[in-house]
Amino acid sequence: MASLSRRIVLAGLGAGLAVAPSWGQGAFPSRPVTLVVPFPPGGGTDVGARLVAQKLSERWGQAVVVENKAGAAGQIGADFVARARPDGYTLLGGNIGTQAINPLIYPKLPYDAETAFAPIAQVNELPLVMMIHPDLPVKTLADLVAMAKARPDAVTYASSGAGGSPHLASALLEKVSGAKMLHVPYKGGGPAAQDLMGGRVTFLFGTILEAAGHIRNGKLRGLVVTSATRSPALPDVPTIAETYPGYAANSWLGFLAPAGTPADIVEKIAADVRWAVDQPDVKDKFLSQGATPMATDPVRFARTIAEDRKRYAVIVAEQGIKAD
Numbered sequence: 001m002a003s004l005s006r007r008i009v010l011a012g013l014g015a016g017l018a019v020a021p022s023w024g025q026g027a028f029p030s031r032p033v034t035l036v037v038p039f040p041p042g043g044g045t046d047v048g049a050r051l052v053a054q055k056l057s058e059r060w061g062q063a064v065v066v067e068n069k070a071g072a073a074g075q076i077g078a079d080f081v082a083r084a085r086p087d088g089y090t091l092l093g094g095n096i097g098t099q100a101i102n103p104l105i106y107p108k109l110p111y112d113a114e115t116a117f118a119p120i121a122q123v124n125e126l127p128l129v130m131m132i133h134p135d136l137p138v139k140t141l142a143d144l145v146a147m148a149k150a151r152p153d154a155v156t157y158a159s160s161g162a163g164g165s166p167h168l169a170s171a172l173l174e175k176v177s178g179a180k181m182l183h184v185p186y187k188g189g190g191p192a193a194q195d196l197m198g199g200r201v202t203f204l205f206g207t208i209l210e211a212a213g214h215i216r217n218g219k220l221r222g223l224v225v226t227s228a229t230r231s232p233a234l235p236d237v238p239t240i241a242e243t244y245p246g247y248a249a250n251s252w253l254g255f256l257a258p259a260g261t262p263a264d265i266v267e268k269i270a271a272d273v274r275w276a277v278d279q280p281d282v283k284d285k286f287l288s289q290g291a292t293p294m295a296t297d298p299v300r301f302a303r304t305i306a307e308d309r310k311r312y313a314v315i316v317a318e319q320g321i322k323a324d
Contacts, residue, residue: 028088028264028265028268029060029062029088029089030062031062031089032062032063032064032065032089033056033060033062033063033064033065033088033089033090033091034064034065034067034089034090034091035049035053035064035065035066035067035091035092035093035255036066036067036068036069036077036080036081036090036091036092036093037049037050037066037067037068037069037077037093038068038069038070038071038074038075038076038077038078038080038092038093038094038098039068039070039074039077040068040070041068043207043209043210044095044126044207044209044210044251044253044289044291045093045094045095045253046066046068046093047209047289048093048123048124048126048253048286048289048291049066049093049123049253049255050066051282051285051286052123052255052273052276052277052282053065053066055275055276055279055282056272056273056276059272059275059276060272066093073097073098073102073106073161073163073164073323074094074095074097074098074102075098075102075106075109075110077092077098078092078094078098078102078111078116078117079109079110079111081117081256081257081258082110082111082116082117082258082259083111083258084258085258086118086257086258086259086260086261086262087261087262087265088257088261088262088265088266088268088269090257090258091120091255091256091257091269092117092255092256092257093253093254093255094117094253094254094255094256095126095165095251095252095253095254096165096250096251096252096308097164097165097251099113099117099254099256099305099308099309100305100308100309100312101163101164101165101168101308101309101312102163102323103309104163104309104312104313104316104321105162105163105316105321105322105323106323115259116258116259117256117257117258117259118256118257118258118259118260118261118266118298119254119256119298119301119302119305120254120255120256120257120266120269120270120273120298120301121254121255121269121270121273121274121295121296121297121298121301122252122253122254122294122295122296122300122301122304123252123253123254123255123273123277123293123294123295124252124253124277124286124291124292124293124294125227125250125251125252125291125292125294126207126208126209126250126251126252126253126290126291126292127207127208127225127226127227127231127250127251127290127291127292128165128166128169128205128206128207128208128225128226128249128250128251129205129206129207129208129211129215129222129223129224129225129226129231129234129237129290130203130204130205130222130223130224130225130226130240131193131196131203131204131205131206131211131214131215131220131221131222131223132144132196132202132203132220132221132223133196133197133199133202133220133221134218134219134220134221135199136202136203136221138223140223140238140243141223141224141238141240141243142243144202144203144223145177145179148177148179148180148181149178149179149180152180153180153181153182154182155179155181155182155202155203156181156182156183156184156201156202157170157181157182157183157184157201157202157203157204157205158184158185158186158192158193158195158196158201158203158204159183159184159185159186159192159204159205160185160186160187160188160189160192160206161185161186161187161188161323162183162185162321162322162323163316163321163322163323165205165249165251166189166192166204166205166206167183167185167321168249168312168315168316168321169205169226169249170183170203170205171183171315171319171321172247172249172315173240173244173247173249174319175315175318176244176246176247177244181202184201189204189206189210192204193206193210193211193214193220196220197214197219197220203223205226205249207251207290208225208231208233208234208289208290208291209289209290209291212233212234212289212290215234222234222237223237224237224238224239224240224242224243225237225238225239225240226239226240226247226248226249226250227239227241227248227250227292228241228248231290232287232290233287233288233289233290234290252294252304253291254301254304254305255269255273257269266298267298270297270298273295274295274296274297276295277293277294277295278293278295
């Protein structure tokens, strides 16, 4: 695993950012661009992608059309982009699941995740929040861990599916705390949240965007967040790192192109994405949703993917995590 980061960065620089003449004539873009979101509408990845797409449309004077191609934990949409013509007109709104986690838990992806895409830019960071039922008799994360240690497997955690970021955030908590907890996977975050509200499981990690409504209306309580610092959207909720320093299990949104997309097009899109994310209204919207604006260049984004994949590879191997 020591060379994983180097391999992914080189893949992004070699296959994805290879210097080649741009497709077509004239300035890019000269026609509408399709941004594929490989998940259903309404989630954190979709909402963030649409926000940036709107700004890019304004800057380019060309429509940036968001298409949701959901299924197989993001594989269907990602595969569509991987097979698209590498000209910058078909992009992927990927996240930590599609780029860093899926290659670890799915033995046969329809594409090579290390070489099929040219990273363009990370757009934001999406912390998760641990939600518990309001009647659960714990006030702090330390209380919850103590409960789990006193009664092994009595504390259960739901997830939106085996191998997803909520599952791995919980598995990482088990690792750093030394507590054993029972995983209860669901087919989606909605059913998991319903059972949590019904008191049938102990806790569930979800993005702040997805969880904030349940927390504000009192149906659930936010116990901790996974970011390094407290979220402006939930300022009273402490971080896991306050109890276990160094803990980090955030998701993120980033844009990618098919490998082989000309370097000048990748760099232009990356620069314009950074411009879009830097706009005050975009920043404010992200922060209100619990996301941290974070636009990076292609090389830094490639490194982020590699670092996340390396970190989660340890958890996946230790716990024998496989996709449903």
